[in-house]
């Protein structure tokens with residue numbers, strides 16, 4: 001996959017993982033390809049971990065990452081809460097002589113995620129359902 005990371009040679013760098021792999025694109029010594037100054041003020045250094053030497057870009061990246069981390073924490077909590085609730089529904093139903101699964105309900109959930117998020121939504125919903133009721 002091509003990214004906008006440019007090597008010192010001036011040619012485009014190839015990376016394997018897009019945004020998630022961006023940090024791996026930064027040279028280990030923190031020196032940027034274009035030799036620009038980072039937050040340290042020393043020429044040719046990056047602001048640690050941001051992948052850029054441009055101070056205002058680095059500051060914005062740090063700010064955005066704070067919100068991303070908040071979102072990730074919320075997603076993890078919601079994921080765990082949903083799995084617990086789904087397990088409780090299943091246990092309640094089975095203890096009352098009902099079925100382990102309700103496939104019509106699963107189809108409804110899959111459709112909701114597909115409409116909102118497309119094919120990735122379907123995959124996400126499948127993982128959510130599996131986390132609650134276990135594999136089919």
Ligand SMILES: O=C(O)C(=O)C[C@]1(C(=O)O)C=C[C@@H](O)C=C1
Pocket residue numbers: 086089090100101102103105106109128129132133
């Ligand atoms: O809603 C239910 O009846 C559940 O058991 C919860 C849930 C789910 O995780 O959303 C899990 C298993 C069922 O097959 C359908 C849905």
